């Protein structure tokens with residue numbers, strides 16, 4: 001059933017909000033502020049109940065499509081307050097481990113908050129970087145300004161650069177990486193590219209991505225040395241990635257969850273612009289199905305550095321269950337326009353219509369495979385359907401808002417058991433963030449030690465310089481709400 005069909009008793013003001021938050025099938029993301037959807041057609045009592053405990057109201061719009069409004073609630077003033085373990089306790093660890101192994105998202109509010117000040121200048125400069133990356137030549141200029149940070153270990157190559165995705169890619173820089181101390185391998189090919197997140201003319205969302213080898217082919221390969229060099233390159237060019245990689249609380253948690261040392265690599269810097277963001281997708285590779293997965297990517301760690309983003313994040317298995325629940329509501333005649341528009345009109349975006357859809361969602365293996373396809377395959381028109389499906393997932397507990405210092409872990413156990421996610425810019429400010437893939441760190445210990453020592457040294461140097469310097473007038477100001 002959808003939110004408006006949750007039975008409420010006649011009675012005290014705000015019952016619908018209480019009913020949504022306490023619904024037995026609501027599965028809220030622990031540690032994230034509670035999120036519910038609202039519309040201006042809702043009953044006054046519901047809106048007043050939300051207003052009494054709201055931290056913020058967030059209008060969701062992406063690529064010209066309205067996804068409705070969310071209220072981010074203050075857990076301390078909510079009518080229903082979930083009991084959650086404190087960070088660092090055994091109960092916290094157990095809860096995180098359960099979610100990690102089920103490929104459910106793990107929100108870590110303010111886990112990087114204390115480190116943001118050390119990178120206040122980089123974070124403030126990111127706004128200008130976004131503007132320049134939007135233009136052809138901007139990435140080359142960005143690299144040229146920073147050549148001293150990477151030479152002589154990384155040098156730009158003069159190869160003719162072909163864009164893998166000419167519609168969205170803006171620019172690409174190819175680099176040659178010298179092997180690190182202790183490694184006998186020859187020089188490796190690395191790259192960095194700037195790209196739009198979409199082709200929508202009003203979406204200024206951009207990402208900067210670091211990788212190696214042949215894009216799309218080698219992204220998920222097992223050459224840990226290449227992944228390590230990509231990590232090193234990103235650490236030099238985006239020192240703010242240290243809010244994750246040199247964050248003891250975060251690293252210790254991830255390494256406990258994975259049971260071994262973890263390498264944070266394949267960095268991305270994201271600028272989610274108002275009206276932009278990412279459609280439902282996953283970050284898993286086909287590598288997982290190819291063998292026992294022992295060196296596979298473990299997941300992705302995303303940290304918000306400025307602005308705010310709104311997320312739907314949910315395991316493949318849970319998304320399958322929610323799609324079936326939503327389909328039942330449509331079958332019962334709720335939201336009739338949704339069924340008509342997606343499955344029954346002449347311009348039906350779901351190939352095969354309602355009949356094929358019900359057959360697909362009745363076959364778990366086929367549904368899992370479909371969700372693993374780019375854009376969630378034929379299910380894209382449903383899972384990216386706003387505002388109805390977006391509101392349905394948020395009211396079921398799968399929405400979260402990330403603000404500066406917050407992180408989200410997106411665990412991954414293969415193409416068909418991963419953490420699916422959909423991202424919106426929350427607010428009028430371009431939201432800056434970093435995202436890193438997590439992989440088992442099993443390189444020769446001397447190579448790892450040499451590079452880790454160099455990284456730590458650079459981080460400490462940075463901290464010392466920051467501590468000695470007068471505070472930048474452009475440094476980030478923390479929200480009084482935090």
Ligand SMILES: [Fe+2]
Pocket residue numbers: 281282283421
């Ligand atoms: Fe992603």
